[in-house]
Amino acid sequence: MSPRLPIVLLAALIILSTPLLALDVREIGRDVGLPPLRGRADTDFHNPLLSGGSMLTIVNGTFPQGLGEPMNIIISAESDSEVLVHSADNGGFLNLMLSTFLASECLGQHLGDTQAANLGESSGNVTQVEELRWDFNDPYLGTCRESFEGGLHARYWIQNSTGAYFIATSVEMNAESGHDIILDGYNLGRDFLAGNLTGQSIPTLNVSNSSTFSGVSTFANYTYQTDVKYVSGLLPYAADMINHYLTVESSDRPPIDGLVAVLTVKIISKPPSSAAFPINRTPVIGFILPLFIGLIALL
Ligand SMILES: *[C@@H]1O[C@H](CO)[C@@H](O)[C@H](O)[C@H]1NC(C)=O
Numbered sequence: 001m002s003p004r005l006p007i008v009l010l011a012a013l014i015i016l017s018t019p020l021l022a023l024d025v026r027e028i029g030r031d032v033g034l035p036p037l038r039g040r041a042d043t044d045f046h047n048p049l050l051s052g053g054s055m056l057t058i059v060n061g062t063f064p065q066g067l068g069e070p071m072n073i074i075i076s077a078e079s080d081s082e083v084l085v086h087s088a089d090n091g092g093f094l095n096l097m098l099s100t101f102l103a104s105e106c107l108g109q110h111l112g113d114t115q116a117a118n119l120g121e122s123s124g125n126v127t128q129v130e131e132l133r134w135d136f137n138d139p140y141l142g143t144c145r146e147s148f149e150g151g152l153h154a155r156y157w158i159q160n161s162t163g164a165y166f167i168a169t170s171v172e173m174n175a176e177s178g179h180d181i182i183l184d185g186y187n188l189g190r191d192f193l194a195g196n197l198t199g200q201s202i203p204t205l206n207v208s209n210s211s212t213f214s215g216v217s218t219f220a221n222y223t224y225q226t227d228v229k230y231v232s233g234l235l236p237y238a239a240d241m242i243n244h245y246l247t248v249e250s251s252d253r254p255p256i257d258g259l260v261a262v263l264t265v266k267i268i269s270k271p272p273s274s275a276a277f278p279i280n281r282t283p284v285i286g287f288i289l290p291l292f293i294g295l296i297a298l299l
């Protein structure tokens with residue numbers, strides 16, 4: 001055996017590993033079992049309909065059985081990686097939600113029933129992560145008010161394979177009315193959330209699959225730029241599939257308009273204290289590390 005063989009092997013290994021290490025950290029391990037994502041269509045989210053899932057939630061005890069609520073907002077995995085972290089710190093998802101006045105439930109108490117969803121992943125039917133409620137500009141006690149007075153609320157799930165967030169929003173009636181959803185309450189919930197994130201009132205009766213909106217929101221000195229794109233083809237409209245259809249539909253409008261708002265969110269400014277170390281890009285390390293190992297191996 002030639003004494004050079006180990007070095008040739010090592011060199012081959014180094015060359016093979018370089019492209020992997022040079023990938024954006026956000027992209028590694030997103031779609032388990034699939035090749036790296038660069039160039040694939042699923043960098044924003046994976047469409048649940050393509051693998052046995054649904055954009056309607058799974059609700060216990062509806063009448064008739066089997067009605068669901070629309071997941072009408074998706075936070076695209078093309079958002080900044082910091083935004084996709086499930087945290088209220090460092091500008092994460094929960095801080096983004098606070099910039100739209102949605103906060104965790106009243107004193108941590110969950111007051112309603114939980115729902116499940118199937119995002120088309122191997123985990124199948126998964127219980128919601130949490131329910132958020134409109135906080136009346138008081139992140140500490142405002143959600144208690146919402147629980148009694150009704151208003152905007154949101155349940156959400158995280159799609160493991162992409163990191164995207166799927167959110168079912170709606171505007172509900174007060175506790176006395178058993179938290180039914182108001183007329184047009186799903187479309188309005190979606191548009192209030194997208195409207196609060198972009199600082200404009202979205203004309204619910206006028207949106208279509210060519211609508212786009214952009215704007216900024218701020219919380220705890222993190223400022224987010226949100227680009228919204230309305231997408232058709234993910235949600236069904238059929239009244240006989242939608243929970244609370246009796247209160248949300250009107251004689252001339254179905255319970256939902258069938259559009260999902262897909263949001264791409266970037267942090268455009270952060271508190272001065274938070275260091276601006278570019279953690280989400282590693283091409284430099286990815287290139288230098290193998291070179292370094294290679295040099296050591298050659299010594
Ligand atoms: C639905 O009800 C069943 C039986 O009562 C329960 O096991 C399940 O956890 C409930 N699902 C959700 C999402 O609450």
Ligand SMILES: *[C@@H]1O[C@H](CO)[C@@H](O)[C@H](O)[C@H]1NC(C)=O
Nearest residue numbers: 119121123126157158159160
């Ligand atoms: C994501 O993966 C974790 C751990 O495997 C699992 O507990 C969770 O239910 C999954 N969530 C979804 C939405 O599939």
Ligand SMILES: *[C@@H]1O[C@H](CO)[C@@H](O)[C@H](O)[C@H]1NC(C)=O
Nearest residue numbers: 057058059066116118124125
């Ligand atoms: C998941 O939910 C659907 C819709 O409610 C139901 O038909 C199915 O049996 C559930 N799957 C499991 C494994 O519980």
Ligand SMILES: *[C@@H]1O[C@H](CO)[C@@H](O)[C@H](O)[C@H]1NC(C)=O
Nearest residue numbers: 152191192195196199200201
């Ligand atoms: C923000 O949400 C609130 C409560 O849901 C709603 O009343 C308001 O119209 C929304 N603002 C915009 C600009 O959409």
Ligand SMILES: *[C@@H]1O[C@H](CO)[C@@H](O)[C@H](O)[C@H]1NC(C)=O
Nearest residue numbers: 201202203204205206207208
């Ligand atoms: C609705 O759309 C029409 C044209 O598509 C436009 O002229 C009108 O100003 C829009 N209304 C609102 C409230 O945005």
Ligand SMILES: *[C@@H]1O[C@H](CO)[C@@H](O)[C@H](O)[C@H]1NC(C)=O
Nearest residue numbers: 208209210230231232233234
């Ligand atoms: C937009 O909606 C129209 C029907 O309203 C449909 O014909 C068209 O295919 C949709 N376009 C896209 C890109 O989904």
Ligand SMILES: *[C@@H]1O[C@H](CO)[C@@H](O)[C@H](O)[C@H]1NC(C)=O
Nearest residue numbers: 219220221222270271272273
């Ligand atoms: C935001 O910044 C201002 C000054 O720029 C500072 O007074 C305030 O404490 C900061 N708030 C947070 C939550 O970091």
